[in-house]
Amino acid sequence: MADYSLFTKVRGNSFTAVLLYVDDMIITGNDEVAIHDLKQFLQSHFRIKDLGHxxxxxxxxxxxxxxxIAISQRKYTLDIIDEAGLLGAKPAKFPMEENLRLSPTEGQLLHNASQYRRLVGKLIYLTITRPEISYSVHILSQFMQQPRKPHLDAVHRLLRYLKGSPGQGLLFPSNGSLTLKGYCDADWARCPLTRRSVTGYCIFLGGALVSWKTKKQSTVSRSSAEAEYRAMASATCELTWMKYLLADLQIDHKGPAKLHCDNQAALHIAANPVFHERTKHIEIDCHVVRERLRSGVISTTYVPTGQQLADIFTKPLGQSAFRSLLGKMGVLDIHTPP
Known part of the structure; x- marks a missing residue:
């Protein structure tokens, strides 16, 4: 019920799952006989090709x-860099300059906007295994209509960062607890044009990063606490869905999922059942977080700003801060010797 592309079958201790995307599928489970029978059944009704492990x-x-298990998009990354003609370029240490502010009106218009759109479109798909470029791609995708030279320069900077480690991806450890925890953050009034804030969150299952997002908030927040609280609401919804998904996979998540936030005022709003003048206009978000808190789906906890992993999804960071947070997110490059 949590994902309509996921089909599961449970018979006693036997569990089989099928993840389907158009005509491609992944079959897994704990019963080799059940998996073999499923393949035979599909083969009798459709022409299928078993590609093995x-x-x-x-x-x-x-x-x-x-x-x-490690996942990456090395070939896909190298194809994008090759298309941009940057295979021989010098690699960059981090994806975007810390104080970079791109504008939709400054700089020369590109004569061939289709190249920019194609590159950014491919980079959006690359965020499946490269969470650290989510914020950069989020910013660059806002200039698809009329891209200018500074925007293309920022894309090339991002590609030079990818060239330094094209095989970098995510590791899902074979050992560890199956407990959910999340980090949420917001950068208040980050957008210079609309003054909307940017929400960022990441969700871990044990030590594995399984979900993350960078998104501009739909309304203008009147304070940093409000912006942080809206980010908390988005992360709460994602944690709730992840618990539903684990239930579909026959995993009983005991206890609430921990949600880490670095804003004391937002944590106080979540815990305080009394609405007052400063929070009445965010009442719907309040209901979402408080309802999950009361039902035991989540629990909130404070984390210092320096240990807030979601910071990487809300703003461009300098090299030291970027590398520090990236090292805590379970990313690795299996093509680079230790």
Missing amino acids: LKYFLGVEVARSSQG
């Missing part, structure tokens, strides 16, 4: 070892 799916490369 999962190695490549929709441009995502999958590698497994005793440590766990």
Whole structure:
């Protein structure tokens, strides 16, 4: 029920799952006989090709070892860099300059806007395995209508960062607890034109990063606490859905999912059942977070700003801060020797 592309079958201790995308599918489970019977059944009704153990799916490369499963998009990344003609360029240490402010009106218009749109469109798909570029791609995708030279320069800067580690991706460890925890953050009035804030959150299952998002908020927040609280509401909805998804996969998540926030005022609003003058205009978001708190779906906790992992999804960071947060998110490059 949590994902209409996911089909599950439970018979006693036997569990089989099928993840479907158009005519591509992944079959997994804990019962080899049930998996074989399912393949035979599908073969009797459709022409299918069994490609064996999962190695490549929709441009995502999958590698497994005793440590766990790693996913990346190395070939896809190199193809994008090659298309831009930057295979020989000098790699960058981080994806976007810390104080970069792009404008829709400054700079020379591009004669061939289709190249910019094609590159950014491909970069959007690359965020499947490269969470650290989510904020940069979020910014660059806002200038698709009339891209200018500074925007293309920022895309090339991002591609030079990717060139430094094209095989970087995510590791899902084989050992660890199956407990959910999330980090949420917001950058108040980040957009210079609309003054809307940017929401960022990331969700971990044990030590594995499984969900993340960068999104401009739909309304203007009157304070940083309000912006942080709206981010908390978005992360709460994602954690709730993740618990539903785990239930579909026959995983019983015991206890509430922890949600980490670095804004004390937002945490106070979540815990305080009394509405007052400063929070009445965000009443709907209040109901979402408080309802989940009362029902035990989530629990909130304070985290210092320096340890707020979602910071990487709300603003461009300098090299030291970027590398520090990236090292805590479970990313690795299996193509680079340790």
